[in-house]
Amino acid sequence: MAISSELIGSDSVNMMRRVLVAECARREIGPDNLTGQDLALVLRHAFNSGMTEENELVVLLRNLSD
Numbered sequence: 001m002a003i004s005s006e007l008i009g010s011d012s013v014n015m016m017r018r019v020l021v022a023e024c025a026r027r028e029i030g031p032d033n034l035t036g037q038d039l040a041l042v043l044r045h046a047f048n049s050g051m052t053e054e055n056e057l058v059v060l061l062r063n064l065s066d
Contacts, residue, residue, distance in 0.1 A: 008047070015054050016043050023061040
């Protein structure tokens, strides 16, 4: 999975994994699928840019085109 804990606390990493796994399940893809990896990168970038609330990240991923 493209989300790692280098500089990010384990609670935040776990939250981002939850968001990623849920969105991948909604799209019926695996997190290790190419699209899943792209979603993980979007999540990481958004988190690093200050979007740290779980509900914000969920909405962000749901609003992306499939």
